[in-house]
Amino acid sequence: MTQDQDVALSVKNLKTFFYTNKRCNKAVNGVSFDIKKGKTLCIVGESGCGKSVTASTIMQLLPTLSRIEEGEITYHSENGDIRIDQLERNGEKMRSIRGSEIAMIFQDPMTALNPVYTIGFQISESLKYHTDLTRTQYKTRAIELLRDMGISLPESRVDDYPHSYSGGMRQRAMIAMAMSCSPKILIADEPTTALDVTIQAQIFELMDTLKKEHGTAIMLITHDMGVVAELADEVAVMYMGNIVEAGTVDEVLRNPTHPYTRALLASIPVLGKGKHQDITAIPGSTPDPYDRPNGCQFADRCAYRIDACDVMPEETQIGRTHRVMCWRHEEVGANAAE
Amino acid sequence: MLTYVIRRILILIPMALIISFLVYLGLELTPGDAVSHMISPEMMASISAERLDALRVSLGLEQPFIVRYWIWLQGMLQGNFGYSTAGGVAIHAILADRLPATLELSAVALVFSTIFGCVLGVISALKRGSTTDNVLTVTGMLGVSIPEFFFGLVAILIFALKLQWLPVGGRLLPGYDSYWDHLPHVIMPALVLSIMMTAGVMRYARSSMLDALSKEYIKTARSKGLPEWRVNLLHGFRVALTPVIVLIGFRLPVLIGGSVIIEQVFQWPGVGSEFISAVRSQDYPLVMMIALLSVMAVLTASLLVDILTALIDPRVRLDK
Amino acid sequence: MPRPIRQRLKTAYADIQKYENEELDTIPLYYQQLFIYESNRVNRNGHGYGNEQYNYDWGIVDWTVEPDADGKKVLYTNTAPAQFFEQPWLNLGIWIHNKVVFDHLLVADGSLTSFSPQLAESYNVSEDGMTVSFTLRDGLTWHDGSPLTVEDVAWSIKTAMMIPTVNPVVSNTIHSIEGADAYSDGSADDVSGIALDGNTITLTFAKLDPNVLLTFSQFAPLPAKYFPDIDPLQIQQSSFWQKPIGSGPFMVKEVKMNDFTTMVPFPDYFGGVAKIDEIVAFPSGDGDGNLLKNAGAHKADYGFTKNTADVSALEDMDFMKVTPADIPYTRMMWINHYPMK
Numbered sequence: 001m002t003q004d005q006d007v008a009l010s011v012k013n014l015k016t017f018f019y020t021n022k023r024c025n026k027a028v029n030g031v032s033f034d035i036k037k038g039k040t041l042c043i044v045g046e047s048g049c050g051k052s053v054t055a056s057t058i059m060q061l062l063p064t065l066s067r068i069e070e071g072e073i074t075y076h077s078e079n080g081d082i083r084i085d086q087l088e089r090n091g092e093k094m095r096s097i098r099g100s101e102i103a104m105i106f107q108d109p110m111t112a113l114n115p116v117y118t119i120g121f122q123i124s125e126s127l128k129y130h131t132d133l134t135r136t137q138y139k140t141r142a143i144e145l146l147r148d149m150g151i152s153l154p155e156s157r158v159d160d161y162p163h164s165y166s167g168g169m170r171q172r173a174m175i176a177m178a179m180s181c182s183p184k185i186l187i188a189d190e191p192t193t194a195l196d197v198t199i200q201a202q203i204f205e206l207m208d209t210l211k212k213e214h215g216t217a218i219m220l221i222t223h224d225m226g227v228v229a230e231l232a233d234e235v236a237v238m239y240m241g242n243i244v245e246a247g248t249v250d251e252v253l254r255n256p257t258h259p260y261t262r263a264l265l266a267s268i269p270v271l272g273k274g275k276h277q278d279i280t281a282i283p284g285s286t287p288d289p290y291d292r293p294n295g296c297q298f299a300d301r302c303a304y305r306i307d308a309c310d311v312m313p314e315e316t317q318i319g320r321t322h323r324v325m326c327w328r329h330e331e332v333g334a335n336a337a338e
Numbered sequence: 339m340l341t342y343v344i345r346r347i348l349i350l351i352p353m354a355l356i357i358s359f360l361v362y363l364g365l366e367l368t369p370g371d372a373v374s375h376m377i378s379p380e381m382m383a384s385i386s387a388e389r390l391d392a393l394r395v396s397l398g399l400e401q402p403f404i405v406r407y408w409i410w411l412q413g414m415l416q417g418n419f420g421y422s423t424a425g426g427v428a429i430h431a432i433l434a435d436r437l438p439a440t441l442e443l444s445a446v447a448l449v450f451s452t453i454f455g456c457v458l459g460v461i462s463a464l465k466r467g468s469t470t471d472n473v474l475t476v477t478g479m480l481g482v483s484i485p486e487f488f489f490g491l492v493a494i495l496i497f498a499l500k501l502q503w504l505p506v507g508g509r510l511l512p513g514y515d516s517y518w519d520h521l522p523h524v525i526m527p528a529l530v531l532s533i534m535m536t537a538g539v540m541r542y543a544r545s546s547m548l549d550a551l552s553k554e555y556i557k558t559a560r561s562k563g564l565p566e567w568r569v570n571l572l573h574g575f576r577v578a579l580t581p582v583i584v585l586i587g588f589r590l591p592v593l594i595g596g597s598v599i600i601e602q603v604f605q606w607p608g609v610g611s612e613f614i615s616a617v618r619s620q621d622y623p624l625v626m627m628i629a630l631l632s633v634m635a636v637l638t639a640s641l642l643v644d645i646l647t648a649l650i651d652p653r654v655r656l657d658k
Numbered sequence: 659m660p661r662p663i664r665q666r667l668k669t670a671y672a673d674i675q676k677y678e679n680e681e682l683d684t685i686p687l688y689y690q691q692l693f694i695y696e697s698n699r700v701n702r703n704g705h706g707y708g709n710e711q712y713n714y715d716w717g718i719v720d721w722t723v724e725p726d727a728d729g730k731k732v733l734y735t736n737t738a739p740a741q742f743f744e745q746p747w748l749n750l751g752i753w754i755h756n757k758v759v760f761d762h763l764l765v766a767d768g769s770l771t772s773f774s775p776q777l778a779e780s781y782n783v784s785e786d787g788m789t790v791s792f793t794l795r796d797g798l799t800w801h802d803g804s805p806l807t808v809e810d811v812a813w814s815i816k817t818a819m820m821i822p823t824v825n826p827v828v829s830n831t832i833h834s835i836e837g838a839d840a841y842s843d844g845s846a847d848d849v850s851g852i853a854l855d856g857n858t859i860t861l862t863f864a865k866l867d868p869n870v871l872l873t874f875s876q877f878a879p880l881p882a883k884y885f886p887d888i889d890p891l892q893i894q895q896s897s898f899w900q901k902p903i904g905s906g907p908f909m910v911k912e913v914k915m916n917d918f919t920t921m922v923p924f925p926d927y928f929g930g931v932a933k934i935d936e937i938v939a940f941p942s943g944d945g946d947g948n949l950l951k952n953a954g955a956h957k958a959d960y961g962f963t964k965n966t967a968d969v970s971a972l973e974d975m976d977f978m979k980v981t982p983a984d985i986p987y988t989r990m991m992w993i994n995h996y997p998m999k
Contacts, residue, residue, distance in 0.1 A: 061557055090566050099563035106561075111554040114573050115653055126562045161652040177562065376823055376894075377748075385829075389822040396891030425742030426895020432741065435915060499954040506955040507948060510917040512938055605940070605948050607740075607916030615740060 014071035029241035100130035109170035168199035247322035440608035455539020463547035481537020587643030708768020738939035760878035820890035
């Protein structure tokens, strides 16, 4: 199978299951997507839809009682393809990819930084394992990174502990840490959820700049459609372990063909539309992950439900890049176009 | 930090005063006095009250409680620790004799339990749910629940009486020239005390380590591609260490006070066993001195713990 | 039995009961035995057993112990001091140092009923029992080599008059000496009933005391020169009791308070040099909680106990021998005897 030159990482039919008390949660149940160089892929979905698990699976950072059941994760490195799913979890090969080839930033910068080490130390840890820099160069590089991330007085801030940083500064420091070894892929797991709105914008701006300047492929996990509209090149909408709809940002936002995507878009207020917007919450709640419906996972909450929905719909390619998992996608798509 | 330390040291003074007064009061409230301990009840019956009072006067016991406390306190402030009521031995001499014995045991136990407790606790946490973890957890539970004296007696029975590898107790015997002669005596009490203390540290280290390992920054550390040992030790254990340090810090007073029970079981001539006999014979000056030392040890240990936690956890600021 | 006699007996019994109930001040609780234990390393060489809580003619000088690997004959025992040696006038024969470091004017037999001279070469009791004299052996010395004189004996008796921490039997005897009360309440400078003449001390009694000989078989004279100007009440607080000097067959060699005390034969002992090379005593009180452990580890060659649980355990050890001894010792419950504090 040939790959586009610009694909950095491709995921094929990935299944990650969690096991608790002899019960199985099919947290990620057959997802496929590509992360492209210099592009941002947004994965959108409610809490528990499997978007964070997908990220953890790529990084092989899954908890002990979970495993990749099926599927492929292929990292297209400069030196050939690497099947990440076949690597030992914390083995040498995996470790050499983490941080240096694929880096990750987390949701809550308050807890993601170790409170007992200075920011400089935590950045230099990455440098120590992935670069040939000497001990003395670590600090220079850390200061440089912090400055690039827009932290003022980086010379003194580098020796500060995380608790003396504000939330936004911590996330910048996290990004500095992630970018320290110029990774090809940056996975950001809801990087701004814990931050103020104004700070959010700054962080996204920063990520956008990095993407443009370094050609970094970004996989951004979010539940915020506004963020998607702002940043994404491509979007994958996840629901209960499946990508129910994926495509370019235009395709998905302008022409949603899955009822869930539509429902998500309808539940967001749009700036400029005034006070009396018709905001519709999605009825019902997500099913118990340990006791899922047989067919379409969204069926119980879906306005388009028909009997056929008791069988899991096939993925349908409705455009070169646009695909959807719904029996009635044509009707849904037609409605959206109205 | 310096002002904090100075302030804390200044607080020690009133604390020590209050506690010393309470201990003195407690002694006063127990029935009998030093004289009633010196003379057996049978003999007491045939001795006239005047003779007993004369003895009390000669020992300074006839004064009202407050006056005696005041005299004792004055002596203390002048660095005069007083003399044992029962035998007239200078208290500093008694302590100079006993403290090394206690230190010898408890220092070994403290070092041993800290190292092994942390190592086993960390292993247990890292291998959570494994057979190793279960074995260690059960052993740890036994360790903290079996009384010291029972453990000590069983050890004596096995290693001293049955196998005859080690002496039953005591610290020194005639003709001991070097430390090596005396070492066999240290092994068993020190190990028993160590193992009991290790169990506590281990359980503490395990839960603290598990807590640390569940933190998000552990995932961050892994996501940087750090090797597992670095993730577990530098990121996990380093943070888990703080509560363990607190536990160990609060055990420091054992260095001074000794383990009363272990000292009794192993006939170890330390401060703990001295304290017991001093309390029994209502030897006020001796009881007071040991109590005061222990109080100071506890207060100092808590100060040390504060300083140590501030040193290892940058989030803790002592000045505020 | 004829009815009138029975009636009279009944009445008399009731009267006795009534008298007892009114006058009763003590109730006997129980009678005790004590048990002397010895390891099979020890040989008394024919000397008998007696009331081990007191001092009696036990012939320790002749005892032998199996030599250890170095050929040294060491006897292990307990009742060594933990903080200080208790002065020997209170618990007469409890501590090992009472037994071996201090000698007495007389020595009793095992049942404490007949007496023969020890430090005294001879003694004499007057017909009416009111005058008793002791003539010391020639050339007696303390362990430090200085002579043991009648002055030491007289000083010891007078000092014991002043303090309450003296065994009641001894105390009764010495307070029966003429002038004892005047001396002890401070109205006289000397005791009129004590007379010294050369090597002889003569005691004149104001009231007859039946226990004079028993007392002087238990009352250990102390070397007066170690207690200059001492307040008798503070005698126990003297530094002398960190390493006492006595006159008995063994002298204190090394004291590690709370660790051990060693005693070695006194080379100038008038009764000959003891055959045991060294006595090593571990600290304990009257009842030794560590007895079984130490015995099991062959570190208890001799001692005595009143604890019957210990006795049966000791009897189970095939290298230990236990000998019971009758003691004229009854535990009493005393009623209204204690001065309120």
